[in-house]
Amino acid sequence: MNLNATLFIQTLVFVILGWVTMKFIWPPLIRAIEERQRKIAEGLASAEKGEKSLAEAHNAANEIVKEARIQATKIIDQANRRSNELVEEARGTALAEGQRLVSEAREEVALETSRARQQLSKEVAALAVAGASRLLGREIDAKAHADILEQLATEIERG
């Protein structure tokens, strides 16, 4: 149990050690700790924010998909309608064309018929003249009996 000058030296060392720690050791450590605490807090906050924005993005995506689906249905409807219209239009055109072709053909037939009949009547007239001349035994002057022939031809044509 010997107390001596060591006591005061130890007191001094104690106080000086505290000062050295305050100057050179404590500040960087506590700064690092506080900095890390801040970083962790920020990280947690941004994680939360990220989660929230992810949820928002999900919602937005769903919205877009829904809208796209609606639009797609609309487009399909429109296309269907348009195709029906096209089919209808084509049918109308085809029908009109057909009718036109038929009526043209009919006109042609009528024209051809009348032409054939004219031809035929002329030939019949010629045959009639030839037959009459043979019957009479002589040449019929076509010029002299032109009016008769003409009449005949008309009759045949009419008949």
Next chain:
Amino acid sequence: MRLGLMASESGDGHGFSEYIAHHLQHLASGKQTALFDSSIVHWDTLFFSLLCAAVSLYFLRKAAKRATSGVPGKFQCAVEMLVEMINDQARAMVHGKLTYIAPLALTTFVWVAVMNAIDLLPVDWFPRAAEVINVNYLRPLPTADLNTTFGLALGVLLLSFYYSIKIKGLGGFAHEFTCAPFGMVKLSFNPLTWIGAILLAVVNVLFNIIEYGGRTFSHGMRLFGNMYAGELIFFLIAGLGGSVTIAGVALHLLTGSVWAIFHILIVLLQAFIFMMLTLAYLGQAHSHH
């Protein structure tokens, strides 16, 4: 008295007690007869306490230098846990500026713990090594020297005076010293109130002296007592190993291991208690009565 013998070398109880007495002899600058002698210093206590201070500061500084706010290493993590723990304790116990107090608490804990840890080294290592350089007395455990523990307690006492005066002013401190814990008589023209005031002030001052003295004494004594007793028990256990019989060696191994393991707790616990008391006393200096 060049001893340093193991107990059994002289073969009787006298040798053993001499062995212990030798181990309790400080390497002093002179022979001390009085309880207090300011002309003498304990070189061993100073050397080992400063060595421990250097070791503590070296490791703490290393941690401080490498401190980053990024992912910490294991060592940095350990130091930071300690710093954070002490910072929390300081904040809870001292309501005031912690610029000096919290770092002081950190050093106190680390320094005292490192000094205490010397006790875990085999008791003959340092004294035997010292004999090689002709140093015949050596007590390597600074906290088993009253000069160290009372030195620290005295430092805490002076700091608590400093903070008391700094925060409450010299008048406030004097008022607290004379008017707490029993209060003060209200003065009037009645001379009895004057007498009462003086009597009460005397009692208050006495109580304050007892309080400051008592707590400083117990502060220093608690650490000293624990470490001194621990050291003594290590000496006794080392004495067991002196008899090189199977029983002696086995007992030495068994008791030495058990006590050393138990002592790890004491080393840290006493350092922690010392730090907590330091904070508590400095915290009291910050509170108003």
